[in-house]
Amino acid sequence: MLVSDQAKIPRPATLRESVIEAIQELIVSGQLKPGQHLVESELAELLGVSRQPVREALQQLSGEGWVDLHPGQGAFVHVPTLQEADQLLAVRALLETESARLAALNASPEGVQELRDLCLRGRAAVEADDVEAAVATNSALHAQVVLQSGNKVLAELAAQVARRVRWYHTPVARQRGMTSWDEHQALIAAIEAGDADRAAHIMREHTEHTRSSYMEQRAGEPVEPVQKPVRRRRPRSI
Amino acid sequence: MLVSDQAKIPRPATLRESVIEAIQELIVSGQLKPGQHLVESELAELLGVSRQPVREALQQLSGEGWVDLHPGQGAFVHVPTLQEADQLLAVRALLETESARLAALNASPEGVQELRDLCLRGRAAVEADDVEAAVATNSALHAQVVLQSGNKVLAELAAQVARRVRWYHTPVARQRGMTSWDEHQALIAAIEAGDADRAAHIMREHTEHTRSSYMEQRAGEPVEPVQKPVRRRRPRSI
DNA sequence: TTGTCGTCGACTGCCTACAGCATACAGTTT
């Protein structure tokens, strides 16, 4: 061993991974709108790469639910419906409730300490009114709980779901504010005490709060005319 | 409308999808062994396509846990450990228990009828000692239960998990035999009666039976020397 | 012998090129 145990992390990420993150960012930030037709060559030019990494990125993003792939027509930014958000949050509730239960049984002291740190950082972010940091810390905390469950398959699946939740979550994060972090604190206490049922119960309530908060917020929204995603064509040149 | 409502299905699947299924088949059938280095050009030649569809297939298979992608080194058939199988089956139990609960609340009469049909087919397959058909029907039945839950996100996730379970499951399917289908029958009855708790309970027991059956069967196996997957090299030519 | 360095070759990652298909528009027919 040369220096440390985690030496092989800073891999010069492949171009494909960079493209994946870039496109996710474009979607979350709203520069790419739901339903929009993603033309490979345009994205390639925009990002300064060739079509190949873009194609591969789009396929992976399709697997994670960010875009829909229509064979022969191309990729379209996924249009999240209200119903789907509800179902997604329900699944998250299920996965994370179980994670909390297992975490209470398996968590290490270091893991609990990490949770406490994240909780403090989250509260600070909320007080500073830094929504972005708050959402990020929230995700990190949930991820850490799932990690402490000791079930890697569960962790992987939950992470996948959480990434999508985050997309929906950002707009409504401000509303929940500090109460969310009080619930986190109670959750951590239950995990530290090894009280599986209480941890599960708190997590269930917590995720259900997020869910109802989200649904309320969006209930008043105008129902957008669900434009059927069609392949766009560049206007004929001259 | 020309003739029927479902006219646009029989798309000539893209080459990539065909390749995905082919490779899955090669893995499940054991022609590609766990840990084996998958060289793109070899697979391409074997399947009679170019490297591109193979690359894309490998990436998708990586997302589903069939192969591991090491950047710069290539793809390796995933090596399923006992612990991972346990965790995977635990996750399946979680997802399907919830599905059964929801299915009991939401199932349509047509859906229940479909379940009954599948159950009959499964029993027939077991009696005919047709393991392959039995496993396939088992998967189909579970998929149908999940479908009846009405939660599409849950269904998609469960399907993903189920595909991997099937890989592990085939070797031990014979052992469970008919008892498994008795449990299915009880499950369907509970769903038809709309008894959510009972349906959930039966499914929990059922998946736990499968899990312990699997673990028992593999407990006696010799622990294979976990050869670290390394990039294979063709012997230097002459 | 054991550890380190240099070389070589195969394989991956990415780019470019081409064929086929899907859509939109224009012309034609009823």
Place this chain on the structure above:
DNA sequence: AAACTGTATGCTGTAGGCAGTCGACGACAA
């Protein structure tokens, strides 16, 4: 006028090709 058909064009799906990279192997030194 409305609907259908032909044609043009841009996009996807696939192929082929090139440069960079990683691991294996051998030589050399401790």
